[in-house]
Each structure stands twice: as C-alpha cells, then as structure tokens.
Amino acid sequence: MGECVQTVIVGAGVVGLAVARALAQAGREVIVLERHGLIGSEISSRNSEVIHAGIYYDTDWLKTRLCVAGRKKLYPYLERHSVAHKKTGKLIVASDAEQLSRLSGIMERARINGVDDLRLLSAEEACEMEPHLACTGAILSPSTGIVDAHGLMLALQGDAEEAGAMVAFNAPLQEGRVGEDGIALEVGGDAPMSLLAEEVVIAAGLGAQDAAARLDGYPADEIPPIHRIKGNYFALSGKSPFEHLIYPVPVHGGLGTHATLDLSGRIKFGPDVDWDAPATLDVDPARAETFYDAVRSYWPGLPDGALAPDYAGIRPKLTTRGEPARDFVIHGPETHGVAGLVSLFGIESPGLTSSLAIADHVAHLLGYGKAQ
Numbered sequence: 001m002g003e004c005v006q007t008v009i010v011g012a013g014v015v016g017l018a019v020a021r022a023l024a025q026a027g028r029e030v031i032v033l034e035r036h037g038l039i040g041s042e043i044s045s046r047n048s049e050v051i052h053a054g055i056y057y058d059t060d061w062l063k064t065r066l067c068v069a070g071r072k073k074l075y076p077y078l079e080r081h082s083v084a085h086k087k088t089g090k091l092i093v094a095s096d097a098e099q100l101s102r103l104s105g106i107m108e109r110a111r112i113n114g115v116d117d118l119r120l121l122s123a124e125e126a127c128e129m130e131p132h133l134a135c136t137g138a139i140l141s142p143s144t145g146i147v148d149a150h151g152l153m154l155a156l157q158g159d160a161e162e163a164g165a166m167v168a169f170n171a172p173l174q175e176g177r178v179g180e181d182g183i184a185l186e187v188g189g190d191a192p193m194s195l196l197a198e199e200v201v202i203a204a205g206l207g208a209q210d211a212a213a214r215l216d217g218y219p220a221d222e223i224p225p226i227h228r229i230k231g232n233y234f235a236l237s238g239k240s241p242f243e244h245l246i247y248p249v250p251v252h253g254g255l256g257t258h259a260t261l262d263l264s265g266r267i268k269f270g271p272d273v274d275w276d277a278p279a280t281l282d283v284d285p286a287r288a289e290t291f292y293d294a295v296r297s298y299w300p301g302l303p304d305g306a307l308a309p310d311y312a313g314i315r316p317k318l319t320t321r322g323e324p325a326r327d328f329v330i331h332g333p334e335t336h337g338v339a340g341l342v343s344l345f346g347i348e349s350p351g352l353t354s355s356l357a358i359a360d361h362v363a364h365l366l367g368y369g370k371a372q
Contacts, residue, residue, distance in 0.1 A: 002184060002194030005031050010173050010211050011204035014149065014176035014352050017156035018359035019201050026165035026368040031195070032165060035207065037171035040153045043205045046281070046313030047234075048260045050348040051085070051145040055092075055110040055118070057070055061327040062361075067211075068114045070357035075101065077356060080111040082168070083148055084263050090144035090245040091126060093135040095323065099249040100136040103265050106249070109137060117142055132241035144245060148263060149352060155357075170353060175199075178217025199366055202343040206316050212343050213230065213251070222336040224329055224345050227317040229280050231249050231271025232283045234291050237312040238303075240267035243338040246298055257294035268310050273320045283309035290364040318346035330358070332365035342366060 007023050009016050012034035024030045036042075054068035078085045094100040103120060111119050119140040120130075126138035157167060170189040177184045185195045204211045210224045212218050240261060248256035257272055269291055275286075288307050295302050318326040329345040336343070342362050351358070363369045 002186075002196045004182075005029055006183060006197070006201040007031070007196040007201070008033060008183075008195060011202070011207070012039045012167055012169075013042060013203065013205050013273055014040055014156065014355045015044075015205070015347055015358055016201075016203035016360055017153055017160060018355040019203055019362050020167075021156050021163065022166045022363045023199075023201075023366070023368065024160045024165040026363055028199070028368075030160065030165035031174055032160070032167040033171045033185075033356060034167060034169050034243040035189070037169050039157060040150065041169070043313065043316065043348070044149055044153060047145050047149070047349065047352060048258070048268075049089075049149045049262065050245065050260060050349075051147055051350070052353045053090075053110070053115045053117075053143045054113050054350070054353075055115055055139045055141060057113065058327070059112045060331065063328045065222065066328065066354040066357040067242045068095060068276065069251075069352035070350070073356040074147070074353060075145070077155075078147060079150065083151040083155050084342075085145055085147040085247050086242070086263060087143065087218075088245055088261060090141040091121075091130065091133070091248065092139040092141065092246055092247045093126065093133065094137045094249055094302040095135060096211060097136065103137055108364055110292075111127055115141070115143070115318070130242050130244060130246070132301055135245065136347050146245070146261060146263060147352070152352070152355075155275055164257060170263065173211050173214055175180075177217040178215060178341075182338065183215070183338075183341065197340070199340040200342075201362055201366075202341075203347075205347060208343065208345050208347075215338075216239070218341070218343075219336050220339060222331060223349055224226050225327075226319050226345070227320045229315045229317045229320075230274040230277040230280075230312055231275060231315060232286055232287055232312045233268045233270035233310040234283070236267045236269065237306050237308060241299060241301070248294070248298060254322035257291060259295070259299070269314055270310070279313045283312050285309050288321060306318040315348045317348060328354075328358075328367070330361060339343075342368070356369045
C-alpha cells in the first residue's frame with residue numbers, strides 16, 4: 001500500500017492549480033502531480049491570454065456557465081493578488097454583408113448567456129474607435145481583457161501552497177488502480193512514489209485522456225477521443241494599430257485569426273486552426289500568406305513583410321474537422337461510477353477565464369461547496 005493522501009491532482013496548469021487552491025482551502029490535503037519541471041508549460045502558457053466574456057458558446061453548455069462565472073471571479077482575484085491584467089475591450093468585426101447579418105444573433109446569444117454589456121456599433125462608430133479598422137459593423141465587448149497567465153498561475157500556486165498543498169514536479173503518473181479503499185497511483189520521475197488517494201482530479205489538459213486510460217478500473221467508454229489541433233501565432237513588427245482586441249466573426253473550430261495585445265502593447269495575430277498539422281510547436285513561416293489574407297479582411301493597411309512567426313499552441317479538442325463543437329467534459333462519480341474521481345477533458349479556450357469557476361465546480365462534484 002502506498003502513502004495515504006486525501007487528494008491528488010494530475011496536472012499543474014492553470015486549471016489544476018485553481019482546483020488545488022479550491023480543495024486545499026476546503027481543508028483537503030492536496031498533492032499536485034506535474035510531469036514537467038514547471039507549472040503550466042503546455043496549454044496554459046501557449047494561448048492568447050485573453051479574459052473572455054462568454055459570448056459565443058451554446059447557452060445550455062457548462063462551458064458557457066463556467067466562462068461567465070469565471071470571468072466575474074477572475075477580475076477581482078487579479079486585483080487582490082496584483083496580477084498584471086487589463087480590461088482592453090474587444091471588437092467583433094463584420095467584413096461583409098453576410099457577417100453583418102450575424103451580429104444581431106451573436107448579441108442575442110450573449111444576452112441569454114448572461115453577457116449584457118455588449119454594444120452594437122455601426123461601421124462609422126467602430127472606425128471612430130479604431131481608425132485603422134475596416135468593417136461593415138461591429139460589436140463592442142467592454143468586459144473582455146488580457147492577463148499575465150504565468151502571473152495568474154503563480155498566484156494560484158501560492159494560494160494552494162499557503163493552504164498546505166504541495167506541487168511535485170517531474171512526477172508523471174505511470175499507472176493506477178481503482179480499489180475499494182481508494183485509488184492507488186504509481187508515480188515516476190525524479191522521486192518515484194506510490195500513493196493511495198481518497199480523491200483524484202485529472203486536470204492534465206493534453207494528457208487527460210492518457211491519464212484516465214492509465215487507471216485500471218476507469219471505464220474506457222467514458223474517455224472521449226482527443227484531437228490535438230494546432231494554432232499558430234504571428235507577431236507584428238512595429239507599433240500596434242489597435243487599442244482593443246479585434247476579432248472577426250467566429251469560424252468553425254475557433255474564433256478566427258484575431259488581433260491580440262499583450263500587456264506591453266505588442267500585438268500578435270492568431271491562432272489559426274491548423275487541422276492537419278503534426279502536434280509540434282514550430283510555426284511554419286509559409287502560413288503567413290493565409291494570415292495576411294485573414295488580417296487584411298479587417299486591417300487592409302497591414303504592410304507586406306510585417307508578420308513574423310511567433311509561437312504555437314495545441315488545443316485538446318474533442319471533435320475534429322466537420323464535426324460540431326462540444327462542451328467541456330467534466331465527469332464526476334455520478335458519470336463514470338468511480339468514487340472520489342473527477343476527470344476534465346477538452347478544457348481548451350475559455351479554460352483560463354473559467355479556471356476559478358471550474359475549480360469550484362470540481363469541488364462541488366467532490367462534495368465541497370455549491371454548484372456553479
């Protein structure tokens with residue numbers, strides 16, 4: 001029998017750390033297993049660092065509820081912990097008559113989702129706000145913003161550790177077994193250990209399906225397939241033409257090739273949806289051609305040669321090209337039948353925005369706190 005511990009969390013990205021914080025503050029003894037040597041080195045560090053309002057998603061999705069609740073929790077949390085962020089606002093821009101006709105539907109969905117601060121702008125109003133912009137109309141989302149994702153994770157880790165949690169680095173989950181007395185885990189890496197946990201939370205992002213499959217006794221038919229879909233970013237050389245985030249009307253698989261500012265005012269474009277790429281983090285310079293076309297749909301003045309490969313991230317999608325989008329999959333014991341186990345699959349955007357609300361939801365599934 002391994003060392004007995006109350007709660008083990010697999011994965012120290014932004015969601016895993018938020019869950020560790022919530023459960024440690026609920027009085028649980030928490031160990032976080034991270035297979036890498038630092039926090040948040042996969043999805044959490046390779047995204048747009050955007051705080052989303054909760055505009056687009058299906059009204060009855062858990063993802064929608066957690067995004068809206070998470071955003072409302074996140075801004076005060078960032079203020080209290082002095083984490084760098086900025087409520088920049090976002091413009092969702094239509095580039096033709098067909099896209100313009102879709103803006104009212106986006107507004108209505110957002111209203112039903114609980115996002116009631118949007119403004120519909122004429123082309124003239126939008127271009128008055130952003131003189132370099134070209135559009136047929138736009139929506140202003142004033143509650144959208146940006147955040148230092150690493151600073152957020154450090155704050156969550158600090159809170160969790162202050163409440164007694166421990167993060168074990170270079171500690172990959174090798175195998176596990178569901179038993180009557182708990183969930184036995186074998187951990188490899190720098191300091192191999194055997195643990196017997198009352199509770200396990202799988203918050204491993206790109207490795208969530210693999211972690212679940214390593215648990216003997218986890219029902220295989222409750223593990224959804226994963227599709228690792230790449231998103232590339234290109235950076236602009238020179239000063240940003242925009243003060244707001246600029247998003248096109250959404251496309252299948254993502255939110256389009258948008259313009260995102262960072263906290264220093266630097267601008268990048270992306271991510272695209274690279275369905276067919278191998279899951280590597282290299283950015284192919286040849287993809288710049290499609291970026292120029294996409295960006296010039298709302299910024300015709302983008303100069304030739306102004307874009308340079310920046311970085312890429314991998315989305316843990318539950319669907320692939322041509323399939324309808326899916327909600328977050330967060331399964332507790334009532335779904336898979338394993339006592340004390342919560343697994344999180346497909347936590348892509350807006351996972352960062354939703355992280356505090358996801359943590360509260362997981363805590364509720366384990367019997368601590370109220371539902372989100």
